[in-house]
Amino acid sequence: MPILELTAKFGTYAVMAAVLVFALGVVTLRNLFHCALCLAAALIGTAALYVVLQAEYLAAIQVLLYVGAVVTLVIFAIMLTEHLAGKTVRQNNAQSLPAIAGLLGFVSLVTVLILKTPWPVTPAALKAKTSVMELGKALMETYVFPFEVISIVLIAALIGTVVIAKKDEEDLPR
Amino acid sequence: MRGVEFYVDMIFVTAKAWILALLGRFLPDWLIVLASITISGVAILCLGPVIMMYLTLLERKLIGRIQNRYGPNRVGIWGLLQPIADGIKMFTKEDIVPAKADKIVHLLAPIAIVVPALMIFLVVPFGERMTAVNLNIGLLYFIAVSSITILPIFMGSWASRNKYSLLGGMRTAAQMISYEVPMTLAVVPAIMMSQSLATNTIVLAQAGDYDLHWFIFTPWGLVGFIIFFLCATAECNRPPFDLPEAESELVAGFHTEYSGMKFALFYMAEYMNAFTLCAIAATLFLGGWQGPFLPSWMWFFGKTFVLICVMIWFRGTFPRFRVDHLMGFAWKFLLPLALVNILLTALWQFTSNLAAWFGSILVLGVSLWILVRLNRAFVPEKRSYPLEG
Numbered sequence: 001m002p003i004l005e006l007t008a009k010f011g012t013y014a015v016m017a018a019v020l021v022f023a024l025g026v027v028t029l030r031n032l033f034h035c036a037l038c039l040a041a042a043l044i045g046t047a048a049l050y051v052v053l054q055a056e057y058l059a060a061i062q063v064l065l066y067v068g069a070v071v072t073l074v075i076f077a078i079m080l081t082e083h084l085a086g087k088t089v090r091q092n093n094a095q096s097l098p099a100i101a102g103l104l105g106f107v108s109l110v111t112v113l114i115l116k117t118p119w120p121v122t123p124a125a126l127k128a129k130t131s132v133m134e135l136g137k138a139l140m141e142t143y144v145f146p147f148e149v150i151s152i153v154l155i156a157a158l159i160g161t162v163v164i165a166k167k168d169e170e171d172l173p174r
Numbered sequence: 175m176r177g178v179e180f181y182v183d184m185i186f187v188t189a190k191a192w193i194l195a196l197l198g199r200f201l202p203d204w205l206i207v208l209a210s211i212t213i214s215g216v217a218i219l220c221l222g223p224v225i226m227m228y229l230t231l232l233e234r235k236l237i238g239r240i241q242n243r244y245g246p247n248r249v250g251i252w253g254l255l256q257p258i259a260d261g262i263k264m265f266t267k268e269d270i271v272p273a274k275a276d277k278i279v280h281l282l283a284p285i286a287i288v289v290p291a292l293m294i295f296l297v298v299p300f301g302e303r304m305t306a307v308n309l310n311i312g313l314l315y316f317i318a319v320s321s322i323t324i325l326p327i328f329m330g331s332w333a334s335r336n337k338y339s340l341l342g343g344m345r346t347a348a349q350m351i352s353y354e355v356p357m358t359l360a361v362v363p364a365i366m367m368s369q370s371l372a373t374n375t376i377v378l379a380q381a382g383d384y385d386l387h388w389f390i391f392t393p394w395g396l397v398g399f400i401i402f403f404l405c406a407t408a409e410c411n412r413p414p415f416d417l418p419e420a421e422s423e424l425v426a427g428f429h430t431e432y433s434g435m436k437f438a439l440f441y442m443a444e445y446m447n448a449f450t451l452c453a454i455a456a457t458l459f460l461g462g463w464q465g466p467f468l469p470s471w472m473w474f475f476g477k478t479f480v481l482i483c484v485m486i487w488f489r490g491t492f493p494r495f496r497v498d499h500l501m502g503f504a505w506k507f508l509l510p511l512a513l514v515n516i517l518l519t520a521l522w523q524f525t526s527n528l529a530a531w532f533g534s535i536l537v538l539g540v541s542l543w544i545l546v547r548l549n550r551a552f553v554p555e556k557r558s559y560p561l562e563g
Contacts, residue, residue, distance in 0.1 A: 004204045033332055037279070040325055056311050060318040068321025068354075075328050076347055079340065132311055132371055 012052050019045035032078050040071040057132050186471065187303050190214070214306045218295045226445040227257035233486050240490035267434035275431065276333035283330035284432065284439035290322045291446040298453045299373050301463045301471030312373040313365065316454055317358055320409065323447065324350050327418070327428050330440070334431035342427025345497070346418035349408060352504040353415075357405035359512035363398045363519035364389055364458040373454075377462030388461035393534040394519045399459035401512050403481070406451035408504070410444055412485055414492035417500060452481035506549050514541045 022045060025038035043066045050059035139147050190213050197209050231246065231253060238245025246253035271280055297312040299305040309315050324347055331343025365371060367389065368379030380388050389395030408415035419427030429440045456462060456477040463470035495503070518537055522530050 004207060033276075034279070037325075037329065044322075056309065057314070060311050060314040064314070064318040064321055067325070068318065069351075072324050072328075072347060072351065075325075075332075076344075079328070079332060079344065132314075133369075 008052075012049070015045055015048050015052070019049070033075070036071060036074050036078060039074070040067050043067050043071065057135065184303070185469075186217075186301070218306055219292065222292050222295060222446050222449075223442060225449050226442045227261065229445045229449065229482065230260070230441075231257050232482070233489075236483065236486045237490050240487070261438075264435050264438040269434040269436060270431075272335055272431050274335045276335070279329045279333035280431075281436075283326045283333060284436040284443075286329065287323065287326035287443040288439050288446075290319045291443040291450065293319045294447075294450040294454075297373050298450060299377050299457055299462050299474070301469070301474055304463075304471060305374050308372060308374050310370075310372045313361060313371045313376070313454075313458075316373075316450075317354075317361070320447070320451075321354060323409075323443075326443075330432065331428035334428075336431050338424045338426075339428050339430045342418045342420075342424050342430070345424075346411065346428060349411070349415065349417060349500060352501055353405045353408040353508075356401055356504055356508035356512045357409065359509070359516065360398045360401035360405065361458060362512075362516050363394050366516070366519050367523070373457050373462075377457055377464060380461040380464050386461070386464075386466065388459065388464065390459045390461075392522070393531070393538055394515050394522055395459050397511065397515045397518075397538060399455065401508050401515070402458065403455050403484075405504075405508065406455055407485055407488060408500075410447040410451055412444075412448060413489040414494050415500065416494060417497060420494060448482060448485060449478065452485065453478045455481055502549065507545055510545060511541065514538070 019042050022038045022042035026035050026042060029035050029038060044063060047059040047062040047067075050056070050062060190210075193213060194206060194210055198206055201209070234256075235245040235253070246256040249255040249259045271277060294316055296307045297305065297309055297315055305312075327346045327350075328343050331339040331346070334340075364376060368376040370376060370379070390399050411418050417427075418424075419429065421427075424430070429437055432440060453474070456474065460477045460481075461473075462477075463474040465473035468476075514537065518534050521537075522534060525533060
């Protein structure tokens with residue numbers, strides 16, 4: 001079915017282009033709220049790419065964590081701080097030249113690393129498809145120690161937030 | 175040899191196969207693949223709005239009966255054409271956009287809110303072999319997609335440049351984020367017992383004698399169902415959790431500045447969400463399409479509509495929550511109970527039958543008692559007003 005494959009390929013490239021456009025929007029738009037919406041769109045586009053690469057679990061987690069939680073938090077913060085009329089902010093400052101230099105250095109480093117790494121394309125690796133069940137087993141058996149450590153760190157962060165956010169006794173109205 | 179029941183059961187599946195076979199005679203293979211997708215897609219795209227239209231009628235009728243009046247009965251017999259009249263009204267109304275509004279976001283919000291509502295329909299198992307896409311992460315997909323619903327509400331409330339809209343939007347965000355946590359945790363027991371995230375497999379795990387091994391008939395299933403259903407009511411902003419659009423305080427909450435078809439889209443998303451959330455609740459805890467004698471899709475729709483009627487009943491009977499009570503209920507009551515429930519499910523799997531029943535009822539009773547004690551409202555003997563003197 002060449003036509004279907006061609007359509008799928010075209011669609012994938014279209015999604016990639018859209019992700020790039022939205023990512024550009026995040027760093028160039030002047031209205032913070034619009035930036036946040038672009039960020040959400042870019043993240044959803046990335047999730048769509050994960051689906052194309054047959055990593056459905058990763059896609060669902062991406063949408064759930066980044067769009068459902070992080071972007072919501074960002075927008076919440078914007079709505080709490082920003083004027084309703086939507087202040088416009090310049091997104092660049094005088095340091096763009098050193099930033100470009102740094103970026104070029106980073107990109108070239110990553111390119112060298114990618115080119116030097118041998119990517120073994122074996123039939124077994126192509127067929128490998130991690131199911132949710134295997135992921136769960138790996139988390140609960142092989143990697144149970146790091147998993148528990150992460151959960152302890154998260155609990156500590158949660159309790160810390162509550163402690164910071166809690167009002168002191170003398171602040172309370174009597 | 176299969177009986178008549180089988181064919182009635184498979185009526186929609188057979189119809190789709192028959193149409194595809196007919197098309198296969200004169201269309202190339204790749205078009206058949208597209209046609210197969212299109213048939214399921216069109217069925218869902220028609221089902222969503224039609225269900226929404228008649229849910230509004232059902233709600234108005236039932237609320238009318240609860241309030242001792244008739245409800246709509248002028249258009250058609252029993253008011254059956256009322257939704258169509260409403261639709262025509264919505265289409266012909268003037269579309270008003272506030273002068274200072276953020277035009278693009280204001281336009282995008284009602285469009286964006288319908289998309290996740292329709293996308294959830296994909297993983298709902300309407301009947302045996304009637305899941306549009308049998309994703310192996312079905313439930314996770316449902317949770318992820320329904321978490322996007324907050325964004326369009328934010329967009330609408332922010333773009334309207336109206337303080338009531340903004341207040342409604344803030345309330346929605348706070349409420350939906352809070353209630354998502356116990357809802358997700360309430361789902362976990364069902365996943366643990368069926369050992370799968372696919373909605374179809376979860377339904378199959380509830381088969382048994384007379385197909386009545388529904389999860390709700392176990393202590394953890396009952397508690398999980400109640401938590402899930404309460405959170406679902408809160409998630410689609412229905413009374414008594416309708417603070418985001420509390421009409422006596424905020425005009426209409428986040429959709430104050432919307433009129434005509436744009437408002438109708440918000441309304442549509444709300445009702446479709448109510449339907450899909452009830453459908454998922456039925457799938458997870460009430461056995462989905464499992465049930466004796468009747469065809470599978472009839473069982474599914476029956477269970478879902480019973481749940482929707484309960485939601486409408488809630489609306490007719492309960493007064494609205496206060497904001498702090500609403501938050502406290504999610505974080506201080508539902509969340510710990512859901513965590514206890516997960517622990518209980520794990521114990522249930524490793525203990526024998528009778529001991530498990532007694533043990534779980536004991537644990538649930540004690541934890542409920544403790545939670546109710548801890549959550550008792552604090553009533554000071556003498557109220558103090560800081561700005562008084």
